Amino acid sequence: MIKNYFVVAIRNLMRKKLYTFINVFGLGLGLACCILMALFVKHEWSRDQFHENHDQMFRLVAQRVQSDGKAIPFNIWDTVYPLLVVDELKDEILGIEQVCAFMRHTRSKITRGKKSFRSAMGFVSGDFFAMFTFPFLSGDPTTALDQPDGIVITETIAHKFFGGVQNYNALIGQALSIKNKLFVVTGVMADVPTTSSLQFDVLVSTKAEKGFGLVRHYHDASAWIFVQIGETNASQALDDLNHWPKKEKLREEIFKTSFNFILQPLTDVYWNTDIPNHYGPQGNPTGVYILWGLAWLVLLIACSNFISLSVAESSGRAKEVGLRKVVGANRGQIIQQFWSEALVLSFLGLLVGTALTEILLPVFNGFVHQKLTLAYFDDWWVLLLLLGIVGLIAGSYPALVLSRFQPVLAMKGEARPGGRNLLTRTLIILQYAASIALIIGTGIMIQQQDYVRNKNLGFNEEQVAIIKTNRQLAKPYKEAIVNDSRIEGVTITDRTLTTESGYSWSNYSLPDGSIVEIKVIGVDVDYLSTLEIPLLAGRNFSEDHPTDRDKAVLINETLAKQLSLENPVGKTLAGFGRNGVKDPVVIGIVHDFHIKSLHNRIEPLALLMENYKYGPFLLIRMRPGQIFETIEMLKSTWEKVAPNMPFELSFLDENLNRQYANEVYWFRVLSHSALVAVLLSCLGLFGLASLAVARRTKEIGIRKVLGASVHHVMWLFSRDFIKLLLVANIIAYPVAYWMMNQWLTNFAYRIELGIGVFGIAGILTLIVALLTVNFQTLKAARRNPVDALRDE
Known part of the structure; x- marks a missing residue:
């Protein structure tokens, strides 16, 4: 049967x-x-759930506390600690079973013979492989990085350097060179899963300090610290951490303020957007x-x-x-x-x-x-x-x-x-309400993206190249290219204006007694002219004023207003300092410009002359119309000045656009979802039109016998569906308004919601729906009435 x-x-x-x-x-x-x-x-x-003991693993995080006891937002430095901490935690804090450090270096050039590739290199210490159970293809994870010159490579790196490898055991003992230092392969592991918060291509021990700038002092905050705690000991371990005698040392050397330790579960590292994840992807x-x-x-x-x-x-x-x-x-x-x-x-x-x-x-x-x-x-x-x-x-x-x-x-x-097919009609209404809401969301995202693209950032980002360099090469390279006719300006700085975090900062006491966090950027004398940032008052840095390097500061409008001084130029910022600069004199005020994406409001900013904490980077303004020729010149000059360093060039405007990659991603998600929803809703409407035509076949025949035209019959059916769409719009508008208004709160600078996009979405869905309905009703309206009344 x-x-x-x-x-x-x-x-x-x-x-x-x-x-x-x-x-x-x-x-x-x-x-x-x-x-x-x-x-x-x-x-x-x-x-991160593929690790065997992921539920017992935590990242050590600090939460800074103000004088009034209120916790303030996390800074990137609140997640990194001196490598020295690894050696002390396991011995001094009961309940901590394992502890390790992880620090991802910039993409480093790895060489073997004539083969050379840039790869993400991670430094690890302590019980890293005892905690993180990355699968090994060859080698012993418990001893792989015991020796300072040991290196663990991933499967992809193995194939890049050694070709089609059949036996990974044969790679143990092979040599690779990084920064003219030889490393011996002690392990080969499978490629890091994409579900890992830690992403790397090769791993070396933190014992390999020479040439990499790894130090073990309390003033050096450089690595993530992970701990593994027994199932019942987490709360006790946290309490012991916050009463740890070495905590005061960390307060003095790193955080410069009171703080409390927090144990962040490993599986939350990817998801917690309040705590920066600068070593890997951040979840949403x-x-x-x-x-x-x-x-x-x-x-x-x-x-x-x-x-x-x-x-x-x-x-x-x-x-x-x-x-x-x-x-x-x-x-x-x-x-x-x-x-x-x-x-x-x-x-x-x-x-x-x-x-x-x-x-x-x-x-x-x-x-x-x-x-x-x-x-x-x-x-x-x-x-x-x-x-x-x-x-x-x-x-x-x-x-x-x-x-x-x-x-x-x-x-x-x-x-x-x-009945009147209430269920089917309800489904159609809800389908179209969802479709209209998605279309409205897509339209608002387009408007916001257009606003972001056209917003004046306070500087000119067009035709500006970024080249990563170091302190030894920055000035010689600048001098080698600055007089070329294809170059309009060159400046050296330690920030590229394309990152959301990692800015150096210094707390400063305002006249009203409140504390303001001032972001700091190291620049040279050509910074304002290269980026075309207006100087509103005072003067720029000058080589003719030797004290500008350690006694002068340029501030932005936002900081000038917060100082509550009639004319800040010439005033001393007592108590402010960074990298040897202390109590500088304000020599000028620059126009506000964005150092972060439009998700953030402009913050108080100080510019210090040749005071580079990071990098530095070269920002090069090219003459329009000669971009490709200029890039070739820059590359050839680089090969002369720095033959042993890779030439890394990107463009400022492209990097700025990447700050909104998440918005572009969700625009695509929403627009494609809207397209699928409209298509499926049209199929549903086609079904409803079919049902209506089938139920009213005889009525159509009688109306045609009595003289009704095709257009009259089509309107007879269309008006019912127009009513359904009106109800769908009534449902969709407030939902879409609330949904997109919530999304726009992510931006400090945003559009205001207008009725235009709502009206366009309603009209668009109405046109598509009527075309769908009329396709079906037109056939019924053209049928011979005799066929409809044959059974009577």
Whole structure:
């Protein structure tokens, strides 16, 4: 009997190719989108959980405390500590079972013979491999970095330097060179999983200090510290940490203020956006929840479309139901028949969905910058669960409706789905409300991105190249290129204006007694002219004033206002200092300019002459129209000045745009979700139009006999759907307004929400919906009325 149900189901579906195609494609598209987003969500939620003892591992974080006892936002330095701490914690704090340090170096040049690659290098110490269970392909993780010249490489690096490796054991003892220092391969590990908060290509021991600037003093904050604590000892260990005698030493040497230790779970490192994660990617928990919600929204829309189309098609199958009941079929058998069809459709939809997933997965991976795969053997139960849920939900309503038909009425063609199909109409309203809200969100994101692109940042970022250098090469290279006719300006600085964190800072007491955190940038005399930053008062730094290097400071408008002085120029910033500069005199005030993205308000800023804590970097303004020739000149000059260093050039405007990569990502997510939602909603509307036409076939025939035109019949149906869309707009507008207003709060500088984008979204969906409805009603309006009234 069950076999017969499925045979009949397949025959029925093959007879109605259009409905079958729409149902299968709609379900397939919905399932594909759901599977893709579910794969990403699963990947994100599994961050750092592959380590065996991840639930007992913590990152050591400091929370600075003001004099009034209020905790202030985390700074990047609140997450790093001296390497010396590793040697002391395990011995002095009870409950800490393991402790290690991790510090990721900049991408370093690794050489073997004529092969040379730049790779992310990490320095580790202590019990790193005892805590972090990265899989090894060769070597002993417990002893791999015991020797100072040992190096552990990943599988990818092994293939880069040693070709198609078959036996990784053969690589043990091979030599690699970093900064003219030889290292011996002591281990080969699998590539670091993309779900790891720590990302690196090679690892060396912190014992390899020479040439890398690693020191072991309390004034050096350089490494993340991870601890592993027994399940019942976390609270006691934290209490011991906050009463640790060495804590006072850290306060004096690093934080310069009172602080408390915090134990941040390893699995929170990726997710906690309040604490900087400068050694790896930063997660967006809200975004993942939104994506998970969108996945279910798309799947529900696909299922509701199936219901709409099945109910619409039920009018044409009333006689079939009546005939089955006449020959003895009971209601349960009819329900099983329609469930069989639903399951067949669901299975076909699942096949189409998995095929679309495989086709779209490479594109989606590029979109989310991951390497996701659909593991059929690992996730088979998920696919079967989706198949069962979709089949039962999508088949239940039409099966229950059709099975209630009376045989006599069904044979006469008078049986129709009862009521005004409130469920189907409700589903259409909710689908279009979601579609309209997504379209509005996409439009507002476009407006905000346009605002960000055109906002005056206070400096000219066009045609400015950034070259990373060091203190020894910065001035010689600048002198070698500054007089070239293709160069309009060159400056040396320790910040590139393209990062959100890591700025040097100094606390300063304002006249009203409050404390302000002043960001500090080291610059040279050509900084303002190269970036075209206006000087509002006073003078610029000058080589003619030798004391400018340790006794002068330029401040921005924001700091000048907070000083509450009528004319700050000439005044001394008593108590302010950095890197040897103490109590400098304000020699000038510069126009406010953005040193961070527009997510942040302009902060108090001080510029110090040739006081470089980082870098430094060269900012080079090129003459327009000669960019490629200028780059070649810069490269050839670099090879003469620094033949042993890689030439690293990027552009300021491109780096500034990368600050909004997250917004671009969510714009793509929202716009693609809106496109899929509109497409699926149109399929649902097509089903509702089919249902309406089927229920009112005789009415259309009578109206045409009485003289109604095609346009009159089309308007008769369109006005009902216009009402549904008006209700959808009423629901969508406040939801979209709240949703996007919340999103815009991430920006300190933002657009104001206007009615334009709301109106455009409503009109756009109305046009698309009417085209969908009229495609179906036009066929009904052109039919011969005799065909509609033949049974009368």
